Amino acid sequence: MLAHRAIVALVIIPVAACGDNLAAPALDAAPVCVLIQPPADDCSDPCLDERGPTLVAEIAVGDLALAPPPAGSTPIRVGLFYTIAPQPSNGWTNADAIARFRKIVVDTNDIFVQCDMHLEVEAAQVVALPARLLDLQGNEEGSFGGHPPPGTPDPDLFDYQQNERLTAESRELFAYGKLHTSKNAISAFTVSHIVYYSNQQLSEAGGLSNPPNIYHHVDDYPYRNSVILVPTYGACGALPGEVDRRTFAHELGHMLLNSGGHSTEFRNLMNDGTRLSTAQCTAMRANLDRLYGTAELPDPGPPS
Ligand SMILES: [Zn+2]
Numbered sequence: 001m002l003a004h005r006a007i008v009a010l011v012i013i014p015v016a017a018c019g020d021n022l023a024a025p026a027l028d029a030a031p032v033c034v035l036i037q038p039p040a041d042d043c044s045d046p047c048l049d050e051r052g053p054t055l056v057a058e059i060a061v062g063d064l065a066l067a068p069p070p071a072g073s074t075p076i077r078v079g080l081f082y083t084i085a086p087q088p089s090n091g092w093t094n095a096d097a098i099a100r101f102r103k104i105v106v107d108t109n110d111i112f113v114q115c116d117m118h119l120e121v122e123a124a125q126v127v128a129l130p131a132r133l134l135d136l137q138g139n140e141e142g143s144f145g146g147h148p149p150p151g152t153p154d155p156d157l158f159d160y161q162q163n164e165r166l167t168a169e170s171r172e173l174f175a176y177g178k179l180h181t182s183k184n185a186i187s188a189f190t191v192s193h194i195v196y197y198s199n200q201q202l203s204e205a206g207g208l209s210n211p212p213n214i215y216h217h218v219d220d221y222p223y224r225n226s227v228i229l230v231p232t233y234g235a236c237g238a239l240p241g242e243v244d245r246r247t248f249a250h251e252l253g254h255m256l257l258n259s260g261g262h263s264t265e266f267r268n269l270m271n272d273g274t275r276l277s278t279a280q281c282t283a284m285r286a287n288l289d290r291l292y293g294t295a296e297l298p299d300p301g302p303p304s
Contacts, residue, residue, distance in 0.1 A: 033046070035087060042131050051128070055128075070116070083127050084127070089238050100240075116281070127189075140167060140197070143197040146198075183222045186255055188251070206244065207227065211257070212224065
């Protein structure tokens with residue numbers, strides 16, 4: 001439907017500095033920025049690339065029509081940010097966005113109910129991102145990314161000692177989330193692709209988390225309270241597809257277990273399924289209170 005897409009002209013008006021003795025220069029003909037048509041494959045566009053994250057649609061949490069949590073269930077506070085390329089698109093509605101957010105919450109709650117926990121949504125937004133953030137550099141070249149060499153005696157201690165940092169792109173994206181959630185809530189963002197190093201090798205990732213055990217530099221707090229999800233992206237400006245049903249729960253598992261590690265247990269959430277053990281539930285509830293509650297704890301210290 002590219003032929004029907006409106007060409008939007010962005011007008012940049014020069015700002016003049018006007019001191020007491022300075023006359024404002026006459027405004028020349030304002031330069032006009034015309035979007036590339038059809039859009040580039042990666043949705044990059046000189047008219048749009050300098051923009052930061054920009055709100056497109058804010059969904060009222062009540063509009064998600066979520067069932068009330070079971071009595072006694074513990075809330076995990078989250079912000080949900082479905083991101084799109086900044087080109088205009090009339091191909092989706094708020095109802096489509098609501099369906100996407102609802103699915104993420106329902107799928108994740110279906111898993112976390114095993115631990116008597118549920119998502120408490122603080123924000124649900126559709127946000128436009130420039131190409132540099134849609135194709136996100138998740139960590140630095142050569143990072144271990146929570147995947148130490150096989151045979152490492154204490155993987156969590158190894159990860160802690162790497163002192164990995166959020167990338168500039170991650171900080172820009174995650175800072176947006178912190179404007180719309182409480183400090184220790186966990187924000188989830190979709191992106192179209194993640195550049196990610198695992199055990200120093202460039203890898204594909206369907207999701208990415210930044211657990212405090214790995215990302216504990218004080219300047220990265222509280223932005224690291226964020227995870228990334230990778231659904232399928234279509235045309236620039238279109239709403240991406242649905243998120244896999246266990247991806248958000250798995251990334252939350254890393255955050256709440258405070259570890260990049262995985263389970264060897266059959267069908268476990270942190271392996272190849274959705275099950276959670278009693279020990280995992282106990283650890284997650286303790287970390288939820290310690291790391292994602294009201295207390296501020298930029299660095300939880302080395303694992304004991
Ligand atoms: Zn994982």
